[in-house]
Amino acid sequence: MYIIIVGAGKVGYFLGKRLCASKHTVSIVDKDKDICEHVAKELNALVVNGDGCDPDILEEAGAKRADVVAAVTGEDEDNLIICQLAKELFKAKRTVGRVNNPDNERVFSELEIDVPVDSTMIIGKIIEEEVSFSDVVKLMSFARGKLAIVRVDLSKDSPVINKPLKEVLLPKDSVLVSILRGEEVIVPRGDTVFSEGDDIIAMTLVGGESQLINLLLGKL
Numbered sequence: 001m002y003i004i005i006v007g008a009g010k011v012g013y014f015l016g017k018r019l020c021a022s023k024h025t026v027s028i029v030d031k032d033k034d035i036c037e038h039v040a041k042e043l044n045a046l047v048v049n050g051d052g053c054d055p056d057i058l059e060e061a062g063a064k065r066a067d068v069v070a071a072v073t074g075e076d077e078d079n080l081i082i083c084q085l086a087k088e089l090f091k092a093k094r095t096v097g098r099v100n101n102p103d104n105e106r107v108f109s110e111l112e113i114d115v116p117v118d119s120t121m122i123i124g125k126i127i128e129e130e131v132s133f134s135d136v137v138k139l140m141s142f143a144r145g146k147l148a149i150v151r152v153d154l155s156k157d158s159p160v161i162n163k164p165l166k167e168v169l170l171p172k173d174s175v176l177v178s179i180l181r182g183e184e185v186i187v188p189r190g191d192t193v194f195s196e197g198d199d200i201i202a203m204t205l206v207g208g209e210s211q212l213i214n215l216l217l218g219k220l
Contacts, residue, residue, distance in 0.1 A: 004029065004066045006052035006082050007073035008039050011098065015072065020044050027061040053081045055089055063090035070096040076104045083113045109146075149177070150209050152200040152216045159218045166190035171211040174204040 001024050005012045008030035016039070019026050026045040029052045030036050040047040050057035052071065063069065069086035071079035076099060083095035099105050099118040108116035154161060160168050165176065165188050179186040180199035186192060194200075204212050 001025070001067040002062060002065055003027070003068045003070065004058070004061050004063060004086070006030075006058075006061075006069070006071045006079075007098070008032070008035050008047075009072075009074060011072045012070075013039060013042075015070065016043050016045055027066075029057060029061050053078055053085070055085055058082070058085060058090065063092065066090065066092050068092065068094045068096060070098075072096075072098040074100055076100050076108075080108065080111060080113070083108075084111060087112070087114075146206055148204055148206045148209060150202050150204060150212060152202065152213060154194060154196060154198045154200060154216065156196045157218060158194070158196070158216060160194045160216055161196055163194055164190065165192045165194070168194075168215070171204065171208055171215060174202060174208060174212050177201045177203055 003019055003024050004027045005016050005019075006029045008016070008028050012028060012030070016026050016028050020043050026043070027048065028036075028039055028043070028045050029048045029050060030039070031049070031051055033049050036047045036049040039045070046061065048057060048061045050060070052058060052061075052073070055063075058069075063086055066086065069083065069090075069092045071082035071086075073079055073082075079097040079099075083097045086092040086095050094114050096115040096117060097108050097113040099108055099116050102118050105116050105118045170176070176188040178201045179188055179192065179194075180201070181195060181197070200216060202212055202216075
């Protein structure tokens with residue numbers, strides 16, 4: 001894929017490094033000339049020095065042929081503008097916007113950013129899980145805020161323990177993505193049997209999490 005990353009701070013740099021290692025074609029945009037020079041030396045990517053909110057800069061970075069435009073600057077306003085320009089002006093197939101202020105996630109979704117990533121929320125959930133040993137963690141939402149990925153740790157009291165998936169009636173518009181069992185990653189199939197301690201990764205519509213949780217854990 002051809003991917004444009006706007007913002008070459010730590011998030012943008014390591015994202016670019018990972019995508020380059022995965023053999024994607026990457027273009028990185030940043031306002032800071034010194035940062036651009038450093039990134040150009042470190043990564044096998046096209047680096048453009050300029051304001052990603054400027055359509056000419058996005059075009060120079062290859063926005064007309066980009067499969068994905070990821071705006072990961074430290075400014076939500078810039079990330080919104082960049083994603084909207086990419087979508088409306090350059091017809092990018094997919095836009096990803098970093099949400100720095102969690103209060104802005106709804107705005108990102110309403111303005112049809114394909115994948116708003118609220119890093120604060122994700123990190124917060126991870127911290128809460130470690131501190132409280134909570135058995136449910138909502139990881140993130142995407143698809144314009146309509147879908148959510150949920151992680152559920154099955155306790156010994158779970159009503160689905162020792163049952164095969166084909167005997168478990170999932171809520172409407174919910175699907176199990178994977179089961180983490182120790183070091184093993186299992187792709188769920190009809191004859192897959194749930195075990196105590198399984199980490200279930202599931203996808204559901206936003207608002208339907210409680211039904212899924214109640215089914216898997218027997219509680220709200």
